[in-house]
Amino acid sequence: MKHWRFIDSGPSNAAFNMALDEVLLGRVAAGESPPVLRVYRWSEPSVSLGYHQKLERELDLGLCRSRGVEVVRRPTGGRSVYHDLELTYSLCAPGDTDILGDSISSTSAAVAGAIRMSLELLGFIADIPQKHKTGTVQRGAAGMRNPCFTSASRHEVTTEGRKLVGSAQLRLPGGEAFLQQGSLLLANSQQVLVELKPGCTDQAQREKLKNSLNLAVTSLGDILGREVSYQETADCFRTGFTRYFGIELLADGPEPDEIRMAEQLAEERYLSKEWLAGSGRKARLGEQVAG
Numbered sequence: 001m002k003h004w005r006f007i008d009s010g011p012s013n014a015a016f017n018m019a020l021d022e023v024l025l026g027r028v029a030a031g032e033s034p035p036v037l038r039v040y041r042w043s044e045p046s047v048s049l050g051y052h053q054k055l056e057r058e059l060d061l062g063l064c065r066s067r068g069v070e071v072v073r074r075p076t077g078g079r080s081v082y083h084d085l086e087l088t089y090s091l092c093a094p095g096d097t098d099i100l101g102d103s104i105s106s107t108s109a110a111v112a113g114a115i116r117m118s119l120e121l122l123g124f125i126a127d128i129p130q131k132h133k134t135g136t137v138q139r140g141a142a143g144m145r146n147p148c149f150t151s152a153s154r155h156e157v158t159t160e161g162r163k164l165v166g167s168a169q170l171r172l173p174g175g176e177a178f179l180q181q182g183s184l185l186l187a188n189s190q191q192v193l194v195e196l197k198p199g200c201t202d203q204a205q206r207e208k209l210k211n212s213l214n215l216a217v218t219s220l221g222d223i224l225g226r227e228v229s230y231q232e233t234a235d236c237f238r239t240g241f242t243r244y245f246g247i248e249l250l251a252d253g254p255e256p257d258e259i260r261m262a263e264q265l266a267e268e269r270y271l272s273k274e275w276l277a278g279s280g281r282k283a284r285l286g287e288q289v290a291g
Helices: 014-029 061-068 104-120 191-196 203-216 220-224 230-245 256-270 275-277
Strands: 002-012 037-044 046-049 069-075 080-083 086-094 165-171 177-185 245-253
Touching: 002 014, 002 230, 014 037, 014 046, 014 069, 014 086, 014 177, 014 230, 014 256, 037 230, 069 275, 080 086, 080 191, 104 165, 104 230, 104 275, 191 203, 220 275, 230 245
Parallel strands: 002 037, 002 245, 046 069
Antiparallel strands: 037 086, 046 080, 086 177, 165 177
């Protein structure tokens, strides 16, 4: 039986969360760690931007800071996500891991299958994957772009067409390893993003967009009709991934050197103005632990 690491690292700030995912990716790519499934939370409400997004189009940074919302740019693609009442997961594995496929699409499908099995343990049955995306929320005023949870790609987890899990992936050049990050909503607070986006000052328009977003998104609490805890969901994730892939997930924590590297990387990259603005994205991800 194959052995992977399972890390439940609990809550951390936005920059450290992204940095630790990148450190684990680098360790896997260098052959210094087996695949890692990590689950975690955010110590403060946060917004993460996709790797390719333009900050000035997505967020009013001053408003975010005044409301105590941390902002970070992810190493993975996709669109903006508001992180608060959720379980966030990341999976790092070699690019040629047979049970995970060797492409973004095949890996996304495999991971989605494991998530669906995990959710079944909570009493939830997800939609059967479709070939086409679900409906998207209309675009608002100039500069207002749709958040991640306004649409679902083929392999993302939905129920009755409403999105529950949003995921994004990075595959390193040469395909030696990949990182997939995703958010599973325990409660739905994604409408907060509408208030934080620039370019739409009309309150009626904002309320219309919030209502549209609520129609496109759901949460475990909404589906099950009860409060679902982070720990209950994390335990089901570990069991579901174990059963789906036929592996053993060994409980682990970040090693001291991984924490040290993540703290350094958070300071040097994920907290830097250049990275957040998008001008510091040329660095090769994972390079800080190569060799």
